[in-house]
Amino acid sequence: MLKDFFGKKRKYATVPNEQSKLDIPEGLMKKCDNCHKIYYRKEMNKNLNVCPNCDYHHPLSAWDRIHSLVDEGTFTEWDSGLTSANPLEFPGYEGKIAKDREKTGLNESVVCGKASIGNQSTALAAMDSGFRMGSVGSAAGEKIARAIEQANEESLPFIIFTASGGARMQEGVLSLMQMAKTSVAVKRFSEAGQLMISVMTHPTTGGVSASFASIGDYNFAEPGALIGFAGRRVIEQTINEELPDDFQTAEFLYNHGQLDSIIHRHDMTSTLETLLLMHQKGGEQT
Incomplete structure (x- = not known):
């Protein structure tokens, strides 16, 4: 369809x-x-x-992604000042965060907010692989969870574009906790009857692929995106078998029923507009 x-x-x-x-x-x-x-x-x-x-499909920054999708001038950012700390006092971590802030102009690996797409209001989150490889620490997980909760309060759909290497190792178990936090937020959002659309871009791996990225009402991906949990070599060594060449690609997952569709970047806005219209509350196609 x-x-x-x-x-x-x-x-x-x-x-x-x-x-x-x-x-x-x-x-x-x-x-x-x-x-x-x-x-x-x-x-x-x-x-x-x-x-x-x-x-x-080369990577897009979070802001380029947002600007390519939303109606001009409609995006309002949420929790822009929420930033990472160094709870484990990991050596050199604060310096790496500072460099990524300077390089990307972001405070964290995800930008969240509210906008209109085709004159239809929605909450939106876009991850940026240029910031610590899009890894999720305490701040990024908190921003995503808050965005989902805010979308629920305002009865808005929630769309997220993922691009991540997974949990942020410098924050240890605190980063792993974000898998549970964000998944619970999605569950509550779903139970309230709200719409979530997840679009996985290259790469979406580790704890992100195993949590909020894969549990939308619609799970999409861009062509050729790498999507998976453990690395290819780890899996091959564990099962003692050689994996197919296209293993952990968007096309492999789609062919095995793990994705609803693969959407070209040029078609993304029109697809989202159609889905938002189909699920518009109070309309004929709820």
Whole structure:
């Protein structure tokens, strides 16, 4: 059914010729991580960081993700000042957090808030793999749980885009506790009859894949996303078997019934608009 939602005309980036490549200052071009073709960075950004040659979905920052989805000027951030501490006094942790804040302009690995998509209000969370590889510590888990609870209070749908290496090792068991905290928040949200949409992007692994990322009413993924709990080598050594080449990809999970659909980044907004409309409370399609 969801394939009928797709159909946006896609825009493609321009491939510079060899002479122009020599004339362009460093930093103005981007090489695809998959096919290694080179494009103008500005035009790749306009193409939502999707390679026009091989369709590889490069990571999007949390703010680029949000701006690509929501109606202009409608996003209001929640809990922007909530930040990580160093509860275990892990050596060098505070310095790494400070560097990631400077690099990304974020206080944490997830941005949460409220916005409109297609003139329909929703709560929204976007994780950023550029901040500690999108890992979830006490602050990130708290932000996600609070966003779900706030969505419940306001009777809003909740949409989350995950991109994470899992629990943040520098916070030990406190980071692992976020799996339970966020999952309980989702359970209460579901029992209240609210809608949750989870979109897993590359990569979604570890404790994130084993908790809130996988328990939405709709579980989607972007093409080619790595999704899984333990690493490939760990699993192969444990079961003493070689795994398929596409193991832990979005396509493998979809083919084995673990995802509802794989959605191209260019089709994401229209798909979300349709789902929000279908589940609009008080409408004909509740």
